[in-house]
Amino acid sequence: MxxxxxxxxxxxxxxxxxxxxxxxxxxxxxxxxxxxxxxxxxxxxxxxxxxxxxxxxxxxxxxxxxxxxxxxxxxxxxxxxxxxxxxxxEGVRLFPGMETVLRVAEQSGWQLAVFTGKGRPSALFTLEQLGVLPRLAVVVTSDDVPRHKPAPDGIVAILQHCGVKASQALVVGDAPADIVAGRSAGCCTAAALWGAFSRTDLLAAQPDYILHQPTHLLPILREFRRD
Missing domain, CATH: 1.10.150 (DNA polymerase; domain 1)
Structure with a gap:
């Protein structure tokens, strides 16, 4: 595929x-x-x-x-x-529904990537412990780019690594910085309301989608079309 x-x-x-x-x-x-x-x-x-x-x-x-x-x-x-x-x-786990999101994304022809503000050692530790790391095309952390979020550097690096146009990427995050970074890179964005930041702050960043729970991503992944 x-x-x-x-x-x-x-x-x-x-x-x-x-x-x-x-x-x-x-x-x-x-x-x-x-x-x-x-x-x-x-x-x-x-x-x-x-x-x-x-x-x-x-x-x-x-x-x-x-x-x-x-x-x-x-x-x-x-x-x-x-x-x-x-x-x-005991303290870190996938959000409920995220395993389904990852599986449906893979089945629907999406590459998977992570762009995080974490440092590389702790990010890789978490992804490995949760069994997600082998499923990812690339992981970009704040250690890997000259400018951290909200700069788009990490997303641009992911697009280049995956050989994907910005119009064919969906950036999902719980912080306004995630949305700003995605928009600055020319990508479609989705705000995750189950994280640390308020709905008001996320709406101010102007995401394309508002998600109240991870499984709200499923129809977007199946139907995504953007040129």
């Missing part, structure tokens, strides 16, 4: 239900080095770069930081990576 289309999925909050586990790892990684532990909202506000960049933003946050907080960045990063892998099996 010729696979001339590609489904580009964000990872955390879109493909995998990992955010509570991720928040705990970030919070405990910086807790010894800040005046108080960050809230979920403060952690989400750092998303974009890979985890080391997120940790740096937390340690620079004037509402959290002590004078010496940033000096502990490498310790915080090492702790994060250790905590993220610990109890991963």
């Amino acid at each position: 010729t696979r001339e289309r590609v489904l580009v999925l964000d990872l955390d909050g879109t493909l995998v239900d990992s955010l509570p586990h991720l928040f705990r790892a970030f919070r405990e990684a910086v807790r010894p080095f800040v005046r108080r532990a960050p809230s979920d909202a403060e952690i989400v506000a750092t998303f974009g770069p890979a985890e080391r960049g997120c940790l740096e933003r937390l340690l620079r946050n004037p509402d959290l930081a002590r004078p010496d907080s940033l000096a502990h960045l490498e310790d915080a990063h090492a702790t994060f990576l250790r905590l993220y892998q610990a109890n991963h099996a």
Whole structure:
């Protein structure tokens, strides 16, 4: 079967239900080095770069930081990576319905790809642990591109790797940055409302589709036509 289309999925909050586990790892990684532990909202506000960049933003946050907080960045990063892998099996799973989405996409002639703000080690760890990695044509992380989301660099790299035109790609994500990146690359976009960001924020990014649950992707995958 010729696979001339590609489904580009964000990872955390879109493909995998990992955010509570991720928040705990970030919070405990910086807790010894800040005046108080960050809230979920403060952690989400750092998303974009890979985890080391997120940790740096937390340690620079004037509402959290002590004078010496940033000096502990490498310790915080090492702790994060250790905590993220610990109890991963209990804390990270595919969202309900996502296995069906992946199977239908494959059966309908789509290539599968992931573009994530995570660093490459943690992204590959999660995808391998969940058995998804062998099904993907390519994984692009924030470590792999000069500019992270909302820049379209990662999506452009995926299109080039897969040999697919932007008009034949569907980008799905739970963050406005996912939608902006997809639109900037010339792709069709779908907002996942089951993730970390509000419907209002996602609508402001002007996605082509609004998805209330993963299985709402199924008719789109079966009927997608775009020149």
